[in-house]
Amino acid sequence: MSKIRxxxxxxxSLVLLSSCKSTNAVTGTRxxxxxxxxxxxxxxxxxxxxxxxxxxxxxxxxxxxxxxxPAVTLRMEKDKxxxxxxxxxxxLAKVLITPEKVSYYxxxxxxxxxxxxxxxxxxxxxxxLDFDKVQQMLLGQALFNLRKDKxxxxxxxxxxxxxxxxxxxxxxxLFLIRPDSFKMASQQLKQPIENRNLAINYHTYQKIGNQDFxxxxxxxxxxxxxxxxxxxxxxxxxxxxxVSFPFKIPSGYKEVTIQ
Numbered sequence: 357m358s359k360i361r362x363x364x365x366x367x368x369s370l371v372l373l374s375s376c377k378s379t380n381a382v383t384g385t386r387x388x389x390x391x392x393x394x395x396x397x398x399x400x401x402x403x404x405x406x407x408x409x410x411x412x413x414x415x416x417x418x419x420x421x422x423x424x425x426p427a428v429t430l431r432m433e434k435d436k437x438x439x440x441x442x443x444x445x446x447x448l449a450k451v452l453i454t455p456e457k458v459s460y461y462x463x464x465x466x467x468x469x470x471x472x473x474x475x476x477x478x479x480x481x482x483x484x485l486d487f488d489k490v491q492q493m494l495l496g497q498a499l500f501n502l503r504k505d506k507x508x509x510x511x512x513x514x515x516x517x518x519x520x521x522x523x524x525x526x527x528x529x530l531f532l533i534r535p536d537s538f539k540m541a542s543q544q545l546k547q548p549i550e551n552r553n554l555a556i557n558y559h560t561y562q563k564i565g566n567q568d569f570x571x572x573x574x575x576x577x578x579x580x581x582x583x584x585x586x587x588x589x590x591x592x593x594x595x596x597x598x599v600s601f602p603f604k605i606p607s608g609y610k611e612v613t614i615q
Contacts, residue, residue: 387516387535392509395516396502398538404495404567408433410594415442416587424448428588431599438491439601452603455487461605468609496539496558496570498531507531515541537561537568553578564593 390398409432417424426448431439438453442462449462461468473485493499507518518531528548532541539561545554559572575586 387511387514389511390509390516392507392518395509395518395533395538396507399498399502399533402538402568403497404569406434406595408596408599410597410599411590412592413588413590416585419584420582431601432491432494433599433601435488435491437601438494439603450603452601453487453490459603459605461609466606466609467612468605469612470605493543493556496561496568498540499543499545499556500529502531534561539568539570551578551580564595569593
């Protein structure tokens with residue numbers, strides 16, 4: 357199984373959120389220029405406040421060879437666990453992500469994976485991917501901690517664009533932030549030499565309580581001539597309710613590895 361397909365399974369697990377009244381980007385007015393420091397401060401001040409999440413969503417997955425449109429259940433406990441169950445009439449796969457490791461198993465090929473964040477870190481081209489970064493990404497927040505670096509801010513297509521003044525070696529980052537909610541509109545990660553690109557686009561947002569959450573998310577992961585696309589639509593969300601995370605890899609499943 358190729359690296360892009362395994363990462364596709366991971367990303368298929370890694371992105372989710374909620375339902376209600378949608379919020380749209382500001383259009384028809386000229387955006388006021390803001391410093392990168394102000395944009396970043398507003399971004400973190402508008403972080404979603406929660407203890408647990410329980411969401412139902414519909415996902416479209418297409419890696420060029422296989423395509424699925426399963427129903428997905430997402431459960432989260434803040435800073436502790438992200439759990440995903442995938443079904444198409446019958447259960448197909450489960451994923452459990454904790455601060456210590458990433459685990460999943462799938463019933464199509466009877467395979468499983470267990471490991472730390474090294475696999476995802478290597479694919480994204482950074483050595484410091486962790487649970488917090490994944491959690492922030494799922495909440496419409498920046499994958500990387502924007503407060504650690506210096507950024508140049510510009511206004512582009514009615515969004516605030518942040519580009520690092522000094523980027524990581526062989527690795528490019530671009531962040532587009534909505535002016536209405538200061539949530540992510542898009543975050544794009546590129547390794548031109550390796551021909552690897554990851555784009556996470558938050559198409560629309562909605563209100564959960566009085567807070568902004570993504571409603572529709574589009575993910576495109578490219579490695580060489582292989583492309584995985586994942587489209588997510590959130591049907592229903594509950595938060596701060598009691599949740600559980602049942603997860604046990606069935607006996608006889610084959611472990612997969614990524615070189």
